[in-house]
Amino acid sequence: MGGNGGSGVNADKRPNELLGSWFVRSGWSKGELARQVNRRARQLGASHISTDTSRVRRWLDGENPREPIPRILSELFSERFGCVVAVEDLGLRAAHQSPSVSGVDLPWTGPQTVALISEYSRSDLMLARRGFLGSSLALSAGPSLIEPMQRWLVPTPTPPPEEPEHPAAARRAGRLSAPELDLLESTTMMFRQWDAQCGGGLRRKAVVGQLHEVTDLLQEPQPAATSRRLFKVAAELAELAGWMSYDVGLQPTAQKYFVLALHAAKEAGDKPLGSYILSSMSRQMIHLGRPDDALELIHLAQYGSRDCASPRTQSMLYAMEARAYANMGQPGKCKRAVRMAEDSFEDVHDWDDPDPDWIRFFSQAELHGENSHSYRDLAYVAGRSPTYASLSEPLMQKAVDLFAKDTEHQRSYALNLIGMATVHLLRREPEQSAVLAKDAMAVARKVRSERVNTRIRKTVDTAVRDFGELAEVVDLAEQLAVDLPETAEAV
Secondary structure (H helix, E strand, O other), X not given: OOOOOOOOOOOOOOOOHHHHHHHHXXXXXXXXXHHHHHHXXXXXXXXXXXXXXXXXXXXXXXXXXXXXXXXXXXXXXXXXXXXXXXXXHHOOOOXXXXXXXXXXXXXXXXXXXXXXXXXXXXXXXXHOEOOEEOOEOOOOOOHHHHHHHHHHHOOOOOOOOOOOOOHHHHOOOOOOOHHHHHHHHXXXXXXXXXXXXXXXXXXXXXXXXXHHHHHHHHOOOOOHHHHHHHHHHHHHHHHHHHHHHHHOOOHHHHHHXXXXXXXXHHHHOOHHHHHHHHHHHHHHHHHOOOHHHHHHHHHHHHHHOOOOOOHHHHHHHHHHHHHHHHHOOOHHHHHHHHHHHHHHHOOOOOOOOOOOHHHOOOOHHHHHHHHHHHHHHHHHHOOOOHHHHHHHHHHHHHHHHHHHOOOOOHHHHHHHHHHHHHHHHHOOOHHHHHHHHHHHHHHHOOOOOHHHHHHHHHXXXXXXXXXXXXXXXHHHHHHHHHHOOOOOOOO
């Protein structure tokens, strides 16, 4: 292969129009792309790769580079455009990869799950480089994501009954007491509260460090009941690490944590928690412009937890189903899912059957916010339809009013303020939109969330494009430059 990662010359090769299209839209020069490929290759440990402008030109002319270059290019273009750009989308052939390096197609066994979480969290803590952690270089989407996740449904073999322990064995190092387990679980709840208040940027490394500590405990001999509780803690921490990574824009990292969280939830035997993790993956796919994948993941979550999910969890899953249908441009199915979410929430009674902490965020305010965003998304898909914007507005207003009284969920408050601002833009009411966008900026200053900041910037850009001559919009753009300058990279 030499030092450039190229393949043999193909006499029949033709220009790679797909790669050329992504390359032109990226705005990169050949030299800039070559430098980025070399930098990623060094991070991967592939120091033999030394790409230059002539090599990039040969790829554009139709040469198919060998791994890991197709994965590196997929990662670089995915980051550049904020959506999944698969190897195949670049007109390149992906080499067959073993399960250990393919990102999401991992073995569904307890010991390997622990080893993979341990390895990945350690890499994250050590490298903490944007977009590169361990062997996960590219986002998975389509069948390469959905098919491995379907194995969540395969029943786990029943373990043999435990033999009674000798008292001396119970005192061995590594055995956790019930109070110690309680403390681990309450620490996870505290991390989740921090995330809701402060965004993903401030505590992500602390969560990853705690996750790594839990995998150390899982590698020590524990009674089966203790192992199940530890796997549940690991699943919740891995989901939270994924969610925080998603919030600060580390998309491949987020996906890997979500997948590992689902594996841990399966080992814990916690199907509702597994369905919640799949819903987080679904939300990420909507964000990345893959609503078909999002819908598949939600249906997988609904089927897997059909006999055990609480009304609150069912309501959340229906709301996410509505978001997927909205982004697919299917209003009838979207409205039905909105109704199902509302009907399910009517059966939520805290005093009757208290929910686990991970789903408690899904309040009446969150329900209104999700459903209003579904109608808002429908409005965009339907060519800025005022009809769907009108359906969105009253629900969004309810969400904003409820979140205004909620000091804990500040990021959700900011997201719904900016959602309301977009609804007013759709209704061609820029003055009201500017007021709400300024309110969102005030909250965003207290929340370290690149997702919130990006949505505010996009909304202000839209206001400037459509109503740039208005004094209120000019003032809004100036305020954005002061309040939310382009942020430094967050990890």
